[in-house]
Amino acid sequence: MQLLGLGYLGVAGPEVAGFASFAADVAGLMPVAALADGALAFAADARRFRLAAYRGDKNALAYLGFEVAGAEALAKGVAELRAAGVAVREGSAEERAAREVAGLAVLSDPAGHRLELFHGAASGAAFRSPAGVARFLTGELGLGHVNLIVPELEPALRFYRERLGFADSDWMDFGPGMGGYFLHCNPRHHSVAITCIGPLAGLHHLMLEVPGVDDVGQAWDRANAAKVPISAALGRHRNDGMFSFYMQSPLGFHVEIGCQGRRLDASWKAEPFLGDIWGHEGLAASLGSIAGGPV
Numbered sequence: 253m254q255l256l257g258l259g260y261l262g263v264a265g266p267e268v269a270g271f272a273s274f275a276a277d278v279a280g281l282m283p284v285a286a287l288a289d290g291a292l293a294f295a296a297d298a299r300r301f302r303l304a305a306y307r308g309d310k311n312a313l314a315y316l317g318f319e320v321a322g323a324e325a326l327a328k329g330v331a332e333l334r335a336a337g338v339a340v341r342e343g344s345a346e347e348r349a350a351r352e353v354a355g356l357a358v359l360s361d362p363a364g365h366r367l368e369l370f371h372g373a374a375s376g377a378a379f380r381s382p383a384g385v386a387r388f389l390t391g392e393l394g395l396g397h398v399n400l401i402v403p404e405l406e407p408a409l410r411f412y413r414e415r416l417g418f419a420d421s422d423w424m425d426f427g428p429g430m431g432g433y434f435l436h437c438n439p440r441h442h443s444v445a446i447t448c449i450g451p452l453a454g455l456h457h458l459m460l461e462v463p464g465v466d467d468v469g470q471a472w473d474r475a476n477a478a479k480v481p482i483s484a485a486l487g488r489h490r491n492d493g494m495f496s497f498y499m500q501s502p503l504g505f506h507v508e509i510g511c512q513g514r515r516l517d518a519s520w521k522a523e524p525f526l527g528d529i530w531g532h533e534g535l536a537a538s539l540g541s542i543a544g545g546p547v
């Protein structure tokens with residue numbers, strides 16, 4: 253299976269109205285027309301949408317969409333998954349219409365997160381950020397990255413590596429059965445991080461990459477002006493080199509705004525590491541506060 257990148261995600265929770273203003277005015281995403289299933293939708297580039305928000309009783313990750321090259325790649329990927337014993341179904345006509353994609357398959361990861369494989373995403377209007385963000389770095393890098401919290405590392409890692417074709421970038425060992433693993437499927441250092449800190453499952457954060465330090469600083473100013481809780485102060489990660497900060501969205505998960513993320517090539521060697529170069533105070537404590545919960 254060759255994934256092109258993280259394509260879109262859906263999130264849910266009670267504070268959808270607060271999330272809508274956070275997404276537009278602080279994160280700088282562009283609000284666009286609601287999707288056919290009623291989700292509030294936000295664009296990050298010329299794609300019709302990249303983030304969908306649903307009203308729900310509790311904060312949760314609704315789905316993650318990973319892009320494949322086309323109908324043939326999707327059919328081949330589904331066949332490989334089925335041959336490996338993974339339950340995967342074709343998306344219904346309603347689901348394809350709601351996501352505005354040409355082809356869709358639906359499955360779950362071992363932690364129960366709903367995953368979608370898709371191709372043929374619709375385009376939308378030209379991107380214009382209500383917060384003045386020049387652009388988000390997407391294209392061949394995909395939307396950004398997510399950090400998923402899982403209750404058991406080994407089944408999740410096996411699934412993302414062997415079933416979805418991700419490769420290791422590096423990892424942090426937190427002790428027996430605990431750690432953070434960073435996985436790539438395109439030149440972005442990681443599109444998915446898998447973290448285990450105990451019996452929890454859910455979405456910890458979505459990272460959106462902007463062109464430069466001033467774009468991160470302006471997002472930092474918007475977050476503070478809007479009194480958005482800062483979950484990790486400014487800092488630079490050791491592994492992906494990202495200069496960033498994290499803030500907690502009204503739907504429980506965090507949004508990392510960063511720049512200067514590392515790009516990998518074939519010469520990259522996966523190695524363990526620990527800690528950041530500097531900053532990101534609060535990040536470790538934020539790992540227990542996610543969209544999702546105990547399992």
Ligand code: FE2
Nearest residue numbers: 397399459508
């Ligand atoms: Fe991150």
